[in-house]
Amino acid sequence: MAVVQFMVSLDLSVVNVGLPQIRTSLGFSEVGLTWVIHAYALTFGGLLLLGGKIADLFGRKKLVLIGLTVFGVASLAGGFATEPGHLVGARAGQGVGAAMLAPAALALLTSTFPSGKERAKAFGVWSAVNAAGAAFGVLIGGVLTEYAGWEWVMFVNVPMVVIALILARRIAADAPSVTRGRPDILGTVLATAGMSLLVFGVVRTDQHPWTSSTTITTLAAAVLLLAVFLYVEKTTSRDPLIRLGLFANRSVAGANLFVLLLGGAMASAFYFVSLYLQRVLGSGPARTGVEFLPFALGVVVGSVLAIKLAASLAPRMVLAIGGGLTGIGFAWFSLFTADGSFASDVLGPSIVASIGIGLCLAPMASLGTGGVAAHEAGAASALLNSSRQIGAALGLAALGTAAHARTGDVGTLEALTDGYSLGMIIGAVIVVGGVVIALAALPRSSPEAASAATEH
Structure with a gap:
């Protein structure tokens, strides 16, 4: 499941750095090029709830195997694309596969590790590869684009699919957890x-x-x-498709609100930092990827710390500490300067923010699926993934608009930096808002203890 989640997260960012080369190679228009990103986001975000329901109805292992096959075939087709429509179609196919994979994989993790220290460890591993996939996507995309060609940002998924298929077949088959009624x-x-x-x-x-x-x-x-x-x-x-009574579970409701806000701030941070490195500091694609490495490593460190803190602190407190650090890191990013450098303007806030994100992800996933009846694990997992996708889309669009409004049409390095800084400080405020929600809405005890509240 870690391999699956790494691959799904990787594909959210691995293509971005290769967009200029893709445009030149396949003859995309400026507007058409955006659909290389949008086609994946649209099918992934739109089909998540359906994917979660199908996982509950027909078995999560079965859907993971089908989703991996769809994702692998689409990736292979994308690498061989010779015109814009082929690549956009392949990206949409990847989104369909990811919409099957993400909720089914998280539901399998939830049912395999229902409680205790093993659950904390499992979600720690899952959260580390989840965020590391997005961060490493920039590095891998930059290196592959610069040294192997843009096609390899699609082909890179194929060996991961093969590995995941081999590992997934070893999972014990799970019976469908829902008695099938008339479909809605x-x-x-x-x-x-x-x-x-x-x-x-x-x-x-x-x-x-x-x-x-x-x-x-x-x-x-x-x-x-x-x-x-x-x-x-x-x-x-x-x-x-999804029982509205799920939202009566404070753990589910609070975690989804938090991930909605954090998802928007995170997506915007990746976007602004990447643009600052390339457009203001002048880093090339491969170097930009390397400069994201401290961020990826910080997430891993934060995820390990989350496992250790889970032994002595309630999940909501770990979430609040992580959100606080993330907010501090994003606010630090807002001090960008036009004549800055990676060491002075990016490295420090990258470490602080990434450790905070690593602390957040494991308890966020555990809380969002904790205390949920076994037959609704897929639906709860899909809901959490949907909140993250919607948050990322809304946050990036809103903060990107705010940054562009601040920059205007001036186009100088100072104007660009001012825009990115505004986006980062708004992101910091959003994360702090998520911390307030976490402290106010999430249960003080572990969500598993409150599972009876969701049974009716």
Whole structure:
């Protein structure tokens, strides 16, 4: 499951550094190039809830094997793409595979390690590779693009798929944990359409501003579809896509709110720091990747610390400490200077923020799936992943817009730096807001102890 999560996280960032070379090689337009990113985000975010439900209905191991196959085939096809449509289609296929993999893998982890120290260790490993995948994606993408060609940012997934398939086959087969009733087809269509439209509306704010009629109409339609979905889930006599009673579990509700906020701040931080290194400090793709290494290593350190702290502190306190450190690190990033350097402006805040993120991820995943009945582990896992994806899309679009507004059309290094600094300080405030939610909303005791609250 660690290999699976590393691969899924890697693909959220590995392609980014190779975009200029992809544009030149395949003849993308400026607008069309954004769909190399958006196609993955759209299918991944839009199909997560459905993937979680299918995992509960038909077995998580089975869905992991199918998802790995889909992801591997799509990656192979993307590497051989000869025109823009081929690559965008392959990226969409990767998103479909990831939407199967992410909730099924986390649900398997949850059911295999239901409580105790082993659960803390398992989620520590999972969280380390989860964030390290995103951070190492920049390094791997930069090195492969510069020395092997952009095709290898797609081909790199194939050996990981093969390894994961070999390991996943050794997992004991899990029986479907849900007695199949009549499927909630209407709810499934509404949720998938609403989530996809929401992500679609947000990611296109780089072309259509937040105040444009296109964006307002798209987001309004998404909200309407999701509101109707919630009504259908509450009133349906069929087997719902997601039981709304899950939100009565304080652990699930609090963790999802936290990951929504942290996901937005994290995605924005990766974006702004990468742009600062390349556009202001002048680092090339490979060097930018290397300069992200301290961040990746810091996440691993934070994840190890989270395992040790879990023995003496409640998960919500570990989460709060991690969120506090992350906020401090992001605020430190906001002190960017136009004539700065990696050592003075990036290294220190990278270490502080990454250790904080590492501390957050394990308890966040454990709380988001803790105290949940076995037959709903896939749904809870999908919900947590959906919150992270929506948070990342919303946060990056909103903070990117704020940074661009601060920069304006000046284009000088000072103006760019001012924009990135504003984005980072807003991100710090968002994370601190998440800490407040964690302390106020999450249960003081372990979520497993409160599982009875979610059984009815």
